[in-house]
Amino acid sequence: MRKHSAQKRLFPRFWERDWYSMACLRRSIEQTIKQYNLLSVGQHIVDIGCGDCPYKPIFLAHGCKYIGCDIEGEADIKMEIEKPIPLPDNSFDGVVSFQVLEQVWDLDWYLGECYRLLKPGGWLLLSTHGNWLYHPHPTDYRRWTKDGLSLEISSRGFRLETVNSVVGPLAWTTQFRLLGYYVALQKLGILGSIILVPLACIMNLRMIVEDWITPAAIRDTNASVYVTLSRK
Secondary structure: OOOOOHHHHHOOOOOOOOHHHHHHHHHHHHHHHHHOOOOOOOOEEEEEOOOOOOOHHHHHHOOOEEEEEEOOOOOOEEOOOOOOOOOOOOOEEEEEEEOOHHHOOOHHHHHHHHHHHEEEEEEEEEEEEOOOOOOOOOOOOOOOOHHHHHHHHHOOOOEEEEEEEEOOHHHHHHHHHHHHHHHHHHOOOHHHHHHHHHHHHHHHHHHHHHHHHOOHHHHHHOOOEEEEEEEO
């Protein structure tokens, strides 16, 4: 469903243009896993729209059995849009979906497959965008409010347990500017790359401060990413 450097998503570097967003997303995923004690040895986890499986090491480290599904690349299971994923019903303890839902046109099909594959009582850990720039991989259809995303999930049979907001509006506007500077600086070749490193460090520090001073109520409903946990 989307491609991105797995190493970069799991271990973003401070001087990179999207360090803050990637680091906050990983932290939210890991905090949710820990808070709800989701993982244990021998659990079966399926990643729907896995890309290059950036978060696979998290699940393997807990002794889980991980399967990645995608429409392209080297996924364990090849899937076709709007067709059943070739895996049995009620066969997984957990389904994970990271930054995929905005690239899915048929939400009934996608969320329906997540539901079908889960065992009764199984959990869905899903993240997607609230506010973000257009990024087709291969398409990009939607953005959500917190209320809208919650309803999308709960209206398809899931019991929503939590929605965590990642990166508030002061920080994500800075993030967007930094991504814009990156595109502009690329045109300068190696000089642009040299300029980008200190610029990214300064703006990443700025994002830390901006999120720290943003009131929780504002960040909660105006995030760039939401991390959700639901159960079948």
